[in-house]
Amino acid sequence: xxxxxxxxxxxxxxxxASELLVFAAGVTAMAGVxxxxxxxFAAAQAQLHGWMAALNTAILVTSGCCAALAERACHRGxxxxxxxxxxxxxxxxAGFLAVKVVEYARxxxxxxxxxxxxxxxxxxxxxxxxxxxxxxxxxxxALVAIRLRPEEVQAGAAFWHMVDLVWVLILPPVYLLG
Amino acid sequence: xxxxxxxxLLLGLxxxxxxxxxxxGPVAAAAxxxxxxxxxxxxxxxxxxxxxxxxxxAAFLVPLAIWLVLIWGLHVL
Numbered sequence: 001x002x003x004x005x006x007x008x009x010x011x012x013x014x015x016x017a018s019e020l021l022v023f024a025a026g027v028t029a030m031a032g033v034x035x036x037x038x039x040x041f042a043a044a045q046a047q048l049h050g051w052m053a054a055l056n057t058a059i060l061v062t063s064g065c066c067a068a069l070a071e072r073a074c075h076r077g078x079x080x081x082x083x084x085x086x087x088x089x090x091x092x093x094a095g096f097l098a099v100k101v102v103e104y105a106r107x108x109x110x111x112x113x114x115x116x117x118x119x120x121x122x123x124x125x126x127x128x129x130x131x132x133x134x135x136x137x138x139x140x141x142a143l144v145a146i147r148l149r150p151e152e153v154q155a156g157a158a159f160w161h162m163v164d165l166v167w168v169l170i171l172p173p174v175y176l177l178g
Numbered sequence: 179x180x181x182x183x184x185x186x187l188l189l190g191l192x193x194x195x196x197x198x199x200x201x202x203g204p205v206a207a208a209a210x211x212x213x214x215x216x217x218x219x220x221x222x223x224x225x226x227x228x229x230x231x232x233x234x235x236a237a238f239l240v241p242l243a244i245w246l247v248l249i250w251g252l253h254v255l
Contacts, residue, residue, distance in 0.1 A: 001233030007226065016226075017238075024245050031252035054196040058189060061217075065185040068225045072181070161225040168192075168217040169242075172210040176199050177253050 008154050016162045019133070023126065023166050027173045030122035037118070042178040044119035047112055052103045053175045056096050057167065060134075063092025064164040067141065067157040074153040082153060086145040089160060093138040100131050126170055130163070137163045184224035191217045204254040211246040218242055 006013050034041040070085025107120075114124045137160050144156035179187075195213045198206055222238055223229040 001237065005230075005232055006234055007228065007230050013234075020242075027249065028245075028252070031249050035252065035255060050196075050199050054192065054199075057192045057195070061185065061188040061192065061221075064221065064225055065181055065188075068181050068184075158226060161221055164225070165218055165221045168221065169214055169246075171195070172207075172214050173249055173253075176195070176210050177207050177249075178202065 008158050009151070012155050012158045016158070016165070019162055019166060020169075023130070023170055026122065026126050026129075027170055030119075030126070031173060033118055033122070040117060041119045044112075044117040044123075045175070045178050047107075047110065048123070048175055049103055049106060050175050052099055053171055056099050057171060059092050059095045059099065060164050060167050063089045063096070064161055066092060067160040071150075071153050071157040074148055074150045079148050082148055083145055086141050086153070086156075089157075090138050090141050090145075093134050093141070093160075096134055097131060097138075100127070100134075123174055126174055130166055130170065133163045133166070179224055181224070184220055187220050187224075188217055191220070204250075207253050208250055211250050215239075215243055215246055 003010050066085045066088035068085075070082045070089060073079075073081035073085055104124075112120055114121050140156045140159050144152045191213050195210060195217075198210055198213070201209075219239055223235060228235045228238060
């Protein structure tokens with residue numbers, strides 16, 4: 001197992017591993033605090049809009065597929081398809097954020113703020129930090145779409161897949177494990 | 179595996195997750211976390227090309243599995 005066996009830039013893998021560790025620490029802390037009030041956590045979690053999270057999963061994995069298609073097209077030298085793929089990936093990211101804004105608005109309207117319950121503190125921190133990564137990822141994808149250099153597009157797509165990866169891992173503890 | 183197949187696999191796993199969302203108990207929780215691990219595996223190997231890096235796939239997937247077991251353990255306590 002050598003560093004050069006890693007696909008793409010090793011520094012991207014350092015970033016992916018460190019982001020996974022940060023989110024894993026957050027989710028583990030939430031699971032630990034939940035032990036002090038399992039019923040309260042379950043009741044708080046039951047107030048979330050699970051269907052919006054499901055919709056966002058479909059949006060994000062589709063967006064990830066578009067980024068992967070863009071990466072392959074760029075390696076083939078097909079700049080047009082690469083740009084279309086990156087644009088669609090960005091559009092997916094924007095769709096994800098739009099759903100998230102609606103979800104937060106509904107939560108806040110229902111009086112479910114960050115201090116309503118410890119569960120909501122973790123919920124807003126974890127999903128908010130992830131949403132910030134989505135926003136940053138859209139910027140990264142837009143930037144790499146300008147020059148369309150294969151190694152830059154691969155790095156941008158890798159960041160986007162990391163955002164996707166984090167989402168599928170935080171989804172069950174945050175939304176589903178009542 | 180082609181990108182379309184990976185995408186369809188991820189959508190299928192996500193649909194299974196949604197279907198299981200209404201189930202309760204330790205078995206359902208374990209199933210949801212297994213589905214999350216399978217999605218992570220599909221993204222790491224299919225989109226991030228980790229299947230090409232000998233040994234690295236296990237270096238990511240095994241700790242991920244251990245962490246999910248930890249989360250399950252904390253959940254069922």
